[in-house]
Amino acid sequence: MVNSLEDVSVQEVAWWLKKRGAHGSEVLSFKDNEVDGKGLLKITGDDLEKEFGIRDKERRRVVSMAICELINKYKSYDYPSLAQGSPLKAARLCKADEQTQVAGYGPVKLRMLSVPKTMTLLRQHGVPPHVLEKFKENEVNGECLLELTKEDLLHELEITNFADRKAAWSAVTLLLSRNSDEPPHPTPH
Numbered sequence: 154m155v156n157s158l159e160d161v162s163v164q165e166v167a168w169w170l171k172k173r174g175a176h177g178s179e180v181l182s183f184k185d186n187e188v189d190g191k192g193l194l195k196i197t198g199d200d201l202e203k204e205f206g207i208r209d210k211e212r213r214r215v216v217s218m219a220i221c222e223l224i225n226k227y228k229s230y231d232y233p234s235l236a237q238g239s240p241l242k243a244a245r246l247c248k249a250d251e252q253t254q255v256a257g258y259g260p261v262k263l264r265m266l267s268v269p270k271t272m273t274l275l276r277q278h279g280v281p282p283h284v285l286e287k288f289k290e291n292e293v294n295g296e297c298l299l300e301l302t303k304e305d306l307l308h309e310l311e312i313t314n315f316a317d318r319k320a321a322w323s324a325v326t327l328l329l330s331r332n333s334d335e336p337p338h339p340t341p342h
Contacts, residue, residue, distance in 0.1 A: 158227035161190025166223070173219035179207055183315075190227070192316030193220050204315065263332045266295025278324035284317045299332070301325055 155161055161169075166188055167180045175183075182205040188196070201213045266274070271294050272285050280288075287310045293301070303322050312318045 156227075158190040158193070158224060161193075161223070161227070163187050163189045166190065166193065169223050170216065170219050173222060174215050175219060176212065179205065179212065179216055182206055186315035186318075187313055188315045190223070192314065192319070193224060195316050195319040196220060200319075263295035263298050263328060266298070268292050268294045271295055271298060274328060275321070275324050278327055280321050280324045281317060284312055284321050287312055288321075298325055298328060 155165070163184060167184050170183060171177075171180050186192075186204065198213065198217065201207045201216055205216075207213045207216060268289065272289055275288060276282070276285055291297075291310055293310075303318075306312045306318045306321055310321075312321055
């Protein structure tokens, strides 16, 4: 028996969504993005449209309600702080935690960061160790972070799990927001 949302597998999330009225293409999108129970907590309304391709507002409502129901099913076990169980609330709580976690850090000169220092900062910002390996394998340093896009996480670094991509992108954007480098000056022609 599964007692924690973190123990809910990708297949179980897909089954739950289908049972609650999600269309086949919507369920497939969750499977393709490897969304498990833990990943559900990171999904926002914008993600349903932009990352999962659910353009219709009513379809997003159906999927969002299914997600809320699944989160609510486990909230008494391990997520009592998610009183309403809303994925949007969960995302706001995750974001608040991340900002609190990095509040003590000052500005960073990203352009100057080595690969090991970049890995340290990404780890401090919540990127899981198995995802850090992908950054390390690709020798991502501070200079690379300045050019990194959300699409690069999937296509170049091959981070296929949605929750992992979300954690990595969140850490990268937090670091970018703290970048104290001056923009490069154009070279005269």
